Amino acid sequence: MPRVNRTTVLTLLIISSSVFLLFQLYYYRKYVSKPGPYILSRTGHLTANDIQWQTVKKFLGLARHFGLPLFLADTVALTLLSQESLRQRDRLVHEPHCSFLCTGRPVTSFALHANLWKYEPGFLLAAEQKGFELLELRGRDPRLASMDNLSGEEIPLHFLFRLHGHVIQVVFLYERSGNYLWHGELRLKAHMDRSFAPFKLLDYGRHPGSYDRPELVLTVVDGIDVRIPRNVSRFLSEQRQARFLECRYRDARNFLQLYPDDVSADAVDFRRKVKSLLHLAGRTLAQLDVPFWLSSGTCLGWFRQCSVISYSRDVDIGIFIGDFRPDIVSAFRSAGLSLKHKFGKVEDSLELSFLSEDVKLDIFFFYGEGDVVWNGGTQAKSGKKFKYIFPRFSLCWAELLELKVRVPCETLDYVTANYGATWSVPVRSWDWKKSPSNVQRNGEWPRVEWAELIQVY
Numbered sequence: 001m002p003r004v005n006r007t008t009v010l011t012l013l014i015i016s017s018s019v020f021l022l023f024q025l026y027y028y029r030k031y032v033s034k035p036g037p038y039i040l041s042r043t044g045h046l047t048a049n050d051i052q053w054q055t056v057k058k059f060l061g062l063a064r065h066f067g068l069p070l071f072l073a074d075t076v077a078l079t080l081l082s083q084e085s086l087r088q089r090d091r092l093v094h095e096p097h098c099s100f101l102c103t104g105r106p107v108t109s110f111a112l113h114a115n116l117w118k119y120e121p122g123f124l125l126a127a128e129q130k131g132f133e134l135l136e137l138r139g140r141d142p143r144l145a146s147m148d149n150l151s152g153e154e155i156p157l158h159f160l161f162r163l164h165g166h167v168i169q170v171v172f173l174y175e176r177s178g179n180y181l182w183h184g185e186l187r188l189k190a191h192m193d194r195s196f197a198p199f200k201l202l203d204y205g206r207h208p209g210s211y212d213r214p215e216l217v218l219t220v221v222d223g224i225d226v227r228i229p230r231n232v233s234r235f236l237s238e239q240r241q242a243r244f245l246e247c248r249y250r251d252a253r254n255f256l257q258l259y260p261d262d263v264s265a266d267a268v269d270f271r272r273k274v275k276s277l278l279h280l281a282g283r284t285l286a287q288l289d290v291p292f293w294l295s296s297g298t299c300l301g302w303f304r305q306c307s308v309i310s311y312s313r314d315v316d317i318g319i320f321i322g323d324f325r326p327d328i329v330s331a332f333r334s335a336g337l338s339l340k341h342k343f344g345k346v347e348d349s350l351e352l353s354f355l356s357e358d359v360k361l362d363i364f365f366f367y368g369e370g371d372v373v374w375n376g377g378t379q380a381k382s383g384k385k386f387k388y389i390f391p392r393f394s395l396c397w398a399e400l401l402e403l404k405v406r407v408p409c410e411t412l413d414y415v416t417a418n419y420g421a422t423w424s425v426p427v428r429s430w431d432w433k434k435s436p437s438n439v440q441r442n443g444e445w446p447r448v449e450w451a452e453l454i455q456v457y
Contacts (some may be wrong), residue, residue: 008384033071055166056101056108057224064225066123071216071227073111073171073204075239076103078232081221101222107167109203113181114172117156127144127161132168135160135196137205139184143176145249157184158205160197167197171204173211178404181211182244209242209395210404211235212327245407252306259426267310273359275401276307281361284335290306290352291318293395295364295375295404296418302400303411304424311428314360318375321346321365328352328363337361341380342455349376349385349442368392376442377432380454385442386433390417 061068072078101108124134137158144153159170173181186205188194199205214229221228229235261267264384285292294302294315301309310313324346325331329339337354344350350365364375373393377386393408408414415423419438433439445453 006211048104048106049098051164052102052106052108052166053098053222053224055168056164058163059132059161059168060128060224060226062123062126062130066120066126066386068112068120069116069216070110070170071214071228071229072221073203073239073334074103074107074109075236076105077101077108077221078228078236081228082232082236088260098222101224105201106165106198107169107201107203109169109171110363111171111183111204114155114174117172118455130163132161132163133196135162135192137186137188137192139187141174142182142184142246143174145246155184158186161198169197169202169204176210176399176404177402178399179213179402180404181213183209203239208244209239209248210244211238211242218328241395241406242397243409245409245411247306247399249301249306252304254304255424260376261305262305262310270310270313270359271401273357275403277356277359277361277403278401278403280335280337280356281315281317281332281359282405284331285319285328288328288331290319290323290325290328291395291406292319292363293408294318294398295398296362298400299407299411300415300419300423302398302407306400308401309426314362316362316364318364318366319349320373321367324350324365332361339457343378343380343457344376344385344453349378351376352379362374366390377434377439378445378454380456382444383447383450383454384433385444387440387442388418388436389438391413 005141055449060070060434069203075099080103127134137160138154139157141153155174156172158172161168161170170184173183176182183204185208186199186202188199214235215231216227217230217367218225218227220226281292293299294316295318297309297312297314298316301307301312329342329352332354333339337356340353340355340360342352346365350368352365354361354363366373366375371392372389373391374387374389377384377388390411391410393410393414395406396409397403397404398407417438418436419427427435
């Protein structure tokens with residue numbers, strides 16, 4: 001039997017290895033590196049999770065290359081990343097390579113601080129070369145809107161990148177004067193492709209939203225470097241309650257053309273005091289984790305004229321009685337306010353009033369009753385009780401005097417209930433016992449309880 005030449009065997013092995021290597025390079029260039037429906041799955045099979053993982057990985061790689069500090073804002077992915085869910089999923093991980101980013105949805109949401117975005121054609125071109133399709137949605141910049149300028153320049157609000165049927169949503173967050181972040185509504189223009197994305201599944205864009213500035217941390221999720229909010233639970237809680245209502249500048253300008261604003265020194269000084277008092281109230285109640293909203297005349301001023309009513313002489317806010325804290329009085333006293341009066345009790349018609357300089361802060365506590373809510377009022381000299389009835393409402397964010405505050409989302413219904421159909425007409429003579437459209441008599445406090453339930457300081 002002839003002896004096999006070692007050199008010949010070595011040559012054949014080298015040739016075979018080279019052919020196999022060339023085949024691998026050909027396969028990579030043809031099916032992986034080029035855009036198209038063919039993806040080399042990490043599991044060996046083409047699945048929706050594989051598509052999502054590779055799309056996110058490719059997109060974040062592009063963002064990192066161009067220095068765009070995106071952070072994960074996807075509500076489903078962040079929920080999976082929460083501490084409680086982490087403990088649960090430790091026992092139920094079916095896809096160990098993609099346990100959090102692979103949400104089973106055809107969309108993944110990221111956010112970007114807009115001041116870090118410089119329109120970079122290189123990034124968009126590179127995304128296109130990687131196979132991403134782009135739908136860019138713009139809208140007017142509300143920060144430029146005012147009573148004098150209603151046009152506003154257009155700014156990017158949402159970018160939607162699509163690859164292999166998976167959509168990456170990038171939400172632009174803008175700094176507002178009240179020291180918070182804001183994103184705009186996602187509105188498709190007539191010429192845009194309404195089948196580009198599953199718009200009903202998007203986490204952001206049904207309405208404008210506002211957020212406190214989140215602290216971000218860089219971590220590794222499913223093998224990918226990604227920024228996430230340090231306090232995931234708080235961010236998710238904010239996202240669920242983020243709806244923002246813009247001031248109605250056009251209607252406010254029309255109102256002020258009919259009823260010019262008071263520009264006297266006293267009116268200017270009053271607005272300054274109201275701004276200071278509102279900011280103080282916001283800080284104090286935030287420390288107690290007590291949500292509040294603009295009520296009565298303060299709400300009317302925001303809704304009608306994007307400001308405060310200079311002849312009202314007070315600030316009105318509402319709090320649901322379920323959010324009452326026994327230390328509210330001591331907290332406001334520690335903040336420098338004096339208690340002017342305390343009417344009612346936690347179970348019925350509670351009302352607090354504080355004084356800062358010569359401006360009063362009235363806190364009305366609201367009670368639920370069927371399909372309505374109401375707050376109480378008390379006449380100190382007679383013990384008579386009154387109640388003011390409103391249709392149930394949800395809360396939205398707004399801005400007044402450079403402060404992010406809550407207002408009833410159904411503001412028109414709220415204002416109309418309190419002031420009637422003629423709410424747009426100023427009324428300087430106001431009797432709180434008779435003038436409101438929604439006031440009702442509600443009995444009297446027993447005289448033996450006056451000392452406890454009617455306290456005037």
